[in-house]
Amino acid sequence: MKTAIELESISHEFAAHGESIRLFDNLSLTIRTGHSLAIVGPSGAGKSSLLSIAAGLEAPTGGSVRFFLKGTAVDARTLRAHSGFIFQHFHLMPELDAIGNLALPLRLKGDRRAFDVAADWLEKMGLKDRARHWPHQLSGGEQQRIAVARAFISSPDFIFADEPTGNLDARTSEGVTSLMFDCAKETGCGLVIVTHSRRLAAFADNRLHLEAGRLEVAA
Numbered sequence: 001m002k003t004a005i006e007l008e009s010i011s012h013e014f015a016a017h018g019e020s021i022r023l024f025d026n027l028s029l030t031i032r033t034g035h036s037l038a039i040v041g042p043s044g045a046g047k048s049s050l051l052s053i054a055a056g057l058e059a060p061t062g063g064s065v066r067f068f069l070k071g072t073a074v075d076a077r078t079l080r081a082h083s084g085f086i087f088q089h090f091h092l093m094p095e096l097d098a099i100g101n102l103a104l105p106l107r108l109k110g111d112r113r114a115f116d117v118a119a120d121w122l123e124k125m126g127l128k129d130r131a132r133h134w135p136h137q138l139s140g141g142e143q144q145r146i147a148v149a150r151a152f153i154s155s156p157d158f159i160f161a162d163e164p165t166g167n168l169d170a171r172t173s174e175g176v177t178s179l180m181f182d183c184a185k186e187t188g189c190g191l192v193i194v195t196h197s198r199r200l201a202a203f204a205d206n207r208l209h210l211e212a213g214r215l216e217v218a219a
């Protein structure tokens with residue numbers, strides 16, 4: 001019963017200032033649960049666009065994208081509901097404290113145990129004593145650990161992370177990175193990471209390099 005994302009011969013282009021920018025053409029890729037994949041490549045190559053397409057946040061201008069959850073074909077909306085997202089700029093809600101941010105995805109689903117589960121995750125992230133801190137009182141690394149836990153808290157099938165350590169120093173990056181990969185391994189979800197960092201990419205089961213519209217296996 002496959003849980004996978006299948007991109008087949010996709011192309012993607014933008015119309016900008018009367019010109020069309022073609023990011024990629026005839027690109028195919030399968031993403032599965034239980035595996036991690038790093039997408040590397042220079043700035044502007046289309047990594048974020050590719051991640052958005054794989055996550056069902058936007059549709060490619062050509063080709064086909066198919067999503068499967070436990071053997072059933074689902075639409076982009078359903079895939080998104082079974083996915084967690086981690087961004088470079090953390091995106092915590094400034095009006096909620098740490099535990100409030102963490103509990104939010106579960107509260108939105110009407111889970112009464114939201115705060116208990118959030119407390120367990122805070123402990124797992126080593127942030128038990130930060131529960132009542134506001135995002136602006138937390139360091140970048142602490143905020144990103146909350147964001148990592150928030151992405152995993154709903155037991156998603158896939159996690160999509162776009163430059164998740166882009167705003168962190170090297171040492172903090174290592175900590176956040178190992179947490180992310182440990183959580184993915186533990187939960188068996190699929191992890192797709194876009195990164196500039198070779199060190200981060202080295203943690204992934206597979207690495208692909210996107211440049212000039214071509215996706216190739218990276219060293």
Ligand SMILES: Nc1ncnc2c1ncn2[C@@H]1O[C@H](COP(=O)(O)OP(=O)(O)O)[C@@H](O)[C@H]1O
Pocket residue numbers: 014015016021023041042043044045046047048049050
């Ligand atoms: N909505 C958009 N409209 C026009 N151009 C866009 C849009 N989104 C991205 N681009 C352009 O597409 C290229 C690739 O963007 P992006 O996917 O963000 O690359 P990367 O994440 O690899 O840096 C960039 O040149 C960017 O300016």
Ligand SMILES: [Mg+2]
Pocket residue numbers: 047048049162
């Ligand atoms: Mg990007």
